[in-house]
Amino acid sequence: MIAEGKLELDLAWDGQRIAAAKVRSTRPVFACRVLEGRAAEEALRLVPLLFSVCGRAQAVVAAAAADAARGIEADEQTREERERAIAAECLHEYVWRLFIDLPALLGEAARPGDLADLRRRMPAEAGEAEWLDIAADAEELLEQRVFGMRPRDWLALDEARFARWLEDAALPSARMLAKLRAFRCGAPRAFLPWLDETALIQDIAASLAANPAFAAKPLWRGRPAETGALARQHRQPRIAQELAANALSARLLARLTELAALPAQLRRPQAAGVRGATAGEGIGLAAVETARGTLIHRVALEGERVMRYMIVAPTEWNFHPQGAFARGLSGAAARDENEARQAAALLAHALDPCVAYEVKVNA
DSSP, rough: OOOEEEEEEEEOSSBBBEEEEEEEEEOOOOOOGTTTSSSSHHHHHHHHHHSSSSSHHHHHHHHHHHHHHHOOOOOOOOOHHHHHHHHHHHHHHHHHHIIIIHHHHHHHOOOOOHHHHHHTTTTTTTHHHHHHHHHHHHHHHIIIIISSSSSHHHHHHOOHHHHHHHHHHSSHHHHHHHHHOOOOOOSSBBBOOOHHHHHHHIIIIIHHHOGGGGGGGGTTTOOOOOOOOOHTTTTTTHHHHHHHHHHHHHHHHHHHHHHHHHHHHHHHTTTTTEEEEEEEEEEEEEEEEEESSSEEEEEETTTEEEEEEEEEEEHHHHTOSHHHHHHHHTTTTTHHHHHHHHHHHHHHHHHOOOSSSEEEEEE
């Protein structure tokens, strides 16, 4: 497994607000080059073992990139299996954040037992019948512990009924969403859009070819861009309304919206989220949507040997030195160092880095 590194988040606090936020990363962004020189099948077996976070997504996008490099297209069953693997991993990641990490930041009780129960019900491999059982179990858990109703009914709430759900505060998810509205951070400047085949070739492949360091500090057409649930859902009316008032609570609402849709995706996966593109002879790119955002792999094959391997991960988009974290905290009010530290922790949680982070406040 590759050493993970960490993010160092340094805040300049002037006694009233956060004047600036700096991000320093020790993530081994180019460690994937250990795959170079290996047989393609060996590299594909190694990919999920090298990364402790989002291992299923890493495996799926690696396989899709290799398909693109070989000029082949996966069959429908394979595409559905890949989509289900990503949906199951997103479900686990979202529940972890909702049951363990966010409660610790907002004064709610953590629920490790509920998370452990979900993990027990999600095997590494499953057939059609098992996936249907997993979907039913997930829907039951979300109904009882997250939404207080069937997830699809929560998605269908009109504005008045959603307001009542929030005001009733019967479940921690509603209480935490309400609590986040008390915190302020800067609104996102730009979102990473859905990367189709054309965007993968003309923007991502071209940027990586022109500057290999792009993977460490990626830009979307010259600008830092946020990726993740909010980037995918910000045009949904309820989330757009929330975003206009509060970016932190909008990010949680976007996660809840995607979480509510995951049981249906496990039952009948929409084979559209994994996409690949051939960018030249033996060169394949693929992108998948993970809980943290868009994950991109690029592989160059010579025959069946990996000549070059590159990964652009969500953390590098969201924690770009001029990206969503740094811009979101700059100018945020903080009456003391503890408030500054909590604001940083809440925004970091919302942007969900794939490594540990450390917050330092410099007065």
